[in-house]
Amino acid sequence: MANAVTPASTASPTGLVRRSLDLIPGLLLLAAVGYAGKVIEQSIAVYTKSHHVTFPNIEYVLWAIVIGLIIANTTGVPRVFEAGVATYEFWLKAGIVLLGSRFLLGDVLHLGGISLLLVAVALTLSLTFMHLLGRAFKLKPKLTSLLAVGSSICGVSAIIAAKPAIDADDEDASYAIAAILALGAISLFTFPLIGHSLHLSDKAYGLWAGLAVDNTAEATAAGALYSDAAGKVAVLAKTSRNALIGFIVLAYAMYWASRGEAQAVGNKAAFLWRKFPKFVLGFLLISLLATIGFFTKPQLTSLANLSRWAFLLTFAGVGLRTSLRELGKQGWKPFAVGAIGEVFIALLTLGLVYGADRYLHL
């Protein structure tokens, strides 16, 4: 993250070339780790089939994440790879836009509408719960705000968006980010297990993962770990949730400004547009083009495959950027508040998804 592309560093052509060259080693590492995951999945499938062994199919997603985790937490990711590895979020967003080709706009509006409805209910309850929890644990109010935004809306992106808006401390932001990342990594392994044990349908599970898992990368991975169809729904639900970042951050900014502890928000429409995740518009545009028949069937297959390749780089990045050592250095209180909040949100959204499955016919 520290190797962010800044306007200043890309201003001159030589700066741009140098930045691009800096990305190559990390990009190659992402590709190698992701592809290794794919090869392992395929090799196991071929071996078990030829030897008539019954073995559950473990998706490349898990292998890529595990390989990344092993590298990040043993040898560590050398500095030369860091800039390229940090691009995993870029591939995630490009992959989500391309995934729009697999949705008819009607499905997007139907499932997205249900997601927004559930998100609104879950948000209200989870934000209230997180604030009560923060108060019970005597956390600083702004740290609680960051944890509430991170766990209810959109993980790290929401914390980064909210931090300057509410003038929160750097330390609070890094605590909240560490807690959200740790919890995201845990949910990757627990959500599919819970989903299978409850025999959730692909749609119900995908909706649950999209509503409950914080970071977009982890929500996408948690969905894809269950099934391809669940992965699609998880991305759609998470994208609906992301679309609300601006409104929540604006509400917090206005709250803290009213208490004289943050700058007042001038133009609210401009604020909302600045915080709005633009890839949501790209996703809708590609979905619209697919719906009106702009692409042939083989072309839609190609776009879906391009999306898969982009996600392969993303999943490798999820493992490579998760440092268990760094997470261990954070205090236990923010983590405890985040963890209790996450369990609450997971149970709440599970209940909502059950209700929606029954009454709104997913």
Place this chain on the structure above:
Amino acid sequence: MSKTNTTASQRGISLDVYAVALALVLALLVRFNLIPPVKW
């Protein structure tokens, strides 16, 4: 950390735009058969 977060925030916006642009370019390349079919 402060500087990091500010730049990450700025990048968050431009990153989205670049990601959308790349995806749209790829979609057009596929649509007009300018790249071979992509396999998985």
